[in-house]
Amino acid sequence: MLTNSIRTSNLAIDLLADSPASTYKKNNVVVVATGGTIAGAGASSTNSASYTAAKIPVDALIDAIPQVQDLANIRWVQALQIASESMTDKELINLARQVNDLAKRSDVNGIVVTHGTDTMEETAFFLSLVIRSDKPIVLVGSMRPGTALSADGPLNLYSAVALASSDTAKGKGVLVMMNDTIFAARDVSKIINIHTNAFVSQWGALGTIVEGKPYWFRESTKRHNSSSEFNIESIEGDSLPLVGIVYGANNMLPQSYLVLQQAGAKAIIHAGTGNGSVADYIVPTLNKLQSEGVQIIRSSHVPQGFVIRNAEQPDDTYGWVVAHDLNPQKTRLLTALALTKTTDAKEIQRMFYEY
Numbered sequence: 001m002l003t004n005s006i007r008t009s010n011l012a013i014d015l016l017a018d019s020p021a022s023t024y025k026k027n028n029v030v031v032v033a034t035g036g037t038i039a040g041a042g043a044s045s046t047n048s049a050s051y052t053a054a055k056i057p058v059d060a061l062i063d064a065i066p067q068v069q070d071l072a073n074i075r076w077v078q079a080l081q082i083a084s085e086s087m088t089d090k091e092l093i094n095l096a097r098q099v100n101d102l103a104k105r106s107d108v109n110g111i112v113v114t115h116g117t118d119t120m121e122e123t124a125f126f127l128s129l130v131i132r133s134d135k136p137i138v139l140v141g142s143m144r145p146g147t148a149l150s151a152d153g154p155l156n157l158y159s160a161v162a163l164a165s166s167d168t169a170k171g172k173g174v175l176v177m178m179n180d181t182i183f184a185a186r187d188v189s190k191i192i193n194i195h196t197n198a199f200v201s202q203w204g205a206l207g208t209i210v211e212g213k214p215y216w217f218r219e220s221t222k223r224h225n226s227s228s229e230f231n232i233e234s235i236e237g238d239s240l241p242l243v244g245i246v247y248g249a250n251n252m253l254p255q256s257y258l259v260l261q262q263a264g265a266k267a268i269i270h271a272g273t274g275n276g277s278v279a280d281y282i283v284p285t286l287n288k289l290q291s292e293g294v295q296i297i298r299s300s301h302v303p304q305g306f307v308i309r310n311a312e313q314p315d316d317t318y319g320w321v322v323a324h325d326l327n328p329q330k331t332r333l334l335t336a337l338a339l340t341k342t343t344d345a346k347e348i349q350r351m352f353y354e355y
């Protein structure tokens with residue numbers, strides 16, 4: 001809910017009024033803050049890597065960049081104040097409901113979600129699957145806290161507001177705005193933890209932002225948002241079907257999979273080597289689990305490329321699913337949503353090729 005965290009009380013009037021200084025009608029953007037480094041603070045300006053995430057409240061973040069007021073009418077809500085590695089499905093679902101409620105409001109044109117970078121790609125992907133809206137929804141974070149030399153948060157946030165308020169971003173799906181670059185939620189991944197160019201997409205960025213103006217070069221061909229078959233409004237409660245991930249390497253243990261089954265996992269993502277490969281001595285364990293109703297999804301811990309079905313393993317024979325190009329953490333989310341609708345492996349496979 002916006003009520004407690006909104007600075008202006010007469011929202012409807014404030015939001016619809018043009019700024020006297022403005023020559024154009026500004027869009028209304030809501031910043032939904034969740035924490036992360038963009039809200040972090042360190043002991044000194046040289047502490048760019050050692051600091052505490054999720055300290056600074058959203059109003060202070062926005063007050064630090066008064067230039068955003070020229071871009072849009074800004075409101076904000078402090079949804080969470082956490083480091084993003086502590087997100088669970090409960091926080092994710094509640095955040096999605098909050099963003100969905102905002103997206104349905106006629107007085108909201110765009111939404112910015114400030115977020116820790118560790119799991120930003122997961123939250124962005126989830127929102128792209130469950131929010132049926134064409135309005136711009138932009139996730140943004142930073143790699144350095146606001147207290148550091150050359151902090152990247154202020155410009156990232158400025159660019160995110162510019163993007164969320166741009167009519168050109170409508171229908172492009174949930175976006176991630178980092179380091180002047182616009183990424184599609186499904187493709188983007190954090191690939192380095194110590195530099196500001198932390199995010200890439202193996203299929204390329206959608207575009208870039210220069211001085212608050214978006215320039216577009218690509219579009220995602222995959223289903224998302226308004227064309228998604230998933231909907232946060234159909235999800236009951238605050239949990240998803242349990243899906244675990246096992247990291248592939250030499251010297252695997254069958255127990256790593258079995259313990260997930262005992263914990264109640266309805267599917268296991270095998271984050272395999274290479275083409276989602278499975279060690280010969282692990283195959284019987286996966287087939288046993290599959291015959292007992294646990295879906296087996298082959299993903300890969302290789303950061304680029306995609307898992308080819310029936311290569312390395314006979315997926316058709318075993319009734320397994322391949323994750324296509326989704327990394328293991330995004331595979332977990334699509335699998336969990338798929339399981340809210342079906343337990344048919346063929347149907348789950350269709351979803352992996354469509355999203």
Ligand code: GLU
Pocket residue numbers: 035036037038053082083084085115116117118119141142143
């Ligand atoms: N691990 C923290 C988080 O993801 C800080 C990292 C960051 O935001 O860059 O929230």
